[in-house]
Amino acid sequence: MDKKVSELLNDQINKEFYSAYLYLDMANFYASKGLDGFANWYEIQAKEEQDHAMLFYQYMHNNSEAVTLDAIAKPDKVYTELIDPLKAALEHEKYVTSLINAIYAAAQAANDFRTVQFLDWFVKEQGEEEKNSADLITKMELFGSDPKGLYMLNSELGGRTYSAPSLTL
Numbered sequence: 001m002d003k004k005v006s007e008l009l010n011d012q013i014n015k016e017f018y019s020a021y022l023y024l025d026m027a028n029f030y031a032s033k034g035l036d037g038f039a040n041w042y043e044i045q046a047k048e049e050q051d052h053a054m055l056f057y058q059y060m061h062n063n064s065e066a067v068t069l070d071a072i073a074k075p076d077k078v079y080t081e082l083i084d085p086l087k088a089a090l091e092h093e094k095y096v097t098s099l100i101n102a103i104y105a106a107a108q109a110a111n112d113f114r115t116v117q118f119l120d121w122f123v124k125e126q127g128e129e130e131k132n133s134a135d136l137i138t139k140m141e142l143f144g145s146d147p148k149g150l151y152m153l154n155s156e157l158g159g160r161t162y163s164a165p166s167l168t169l
């Protein structure tokens with residue numbers, strides 16, 4: 001495998017685990033505010049990010065590439081308003097999209113079509129992640145300032161259940 005592609009794929013394992021940690025911190029914030037539904041939403045989001053990390057890990061091993069695990073950064077965002085994590089999540093997903101795009105571009109430049117095909121799932125997934133994050137901000141802006149609206153939204157987010165990623169390797 002091309003060295004740069006391999007390095008970027010390896011880095012992405014760390015970035016996805018960081019995403020999991022960031023979302024767990026958001027769940028932690030909402031749990032401390034008594035919003036168990038929001039906390040549930042982000043706990044499940046954290047699990048999904050661990051799945052993403054493991055897909056990159058497995059892909060590397062399937063291609064006999066060495067994996068190096070690095071320290072996971074501390075989630076250092078500070079949240080004040082209830083909408084703050086929702087906005088931070090959208091910004092973060094846009095950043096992750098830029099990372100996936102950079103690996104994609106490197107794989108294309110190296111004629112590594114297997115990696116391009118592997119990344120196709122993530123390109124689509126990032127589209128969904130950004131849309132889900134943006135939709136949540138819209139809902140919060142519409143209903144979040146009303147106690148009953150917030151209660152309903154919290155109940156809705158509490159109904160989210162975990163499902164394993166549709167991509168298998």
Ligand code: FEO
Pocket residue numbers: 016019048049052093096129
């Ligand atoms: Fe692994 Fe939320 O992107």
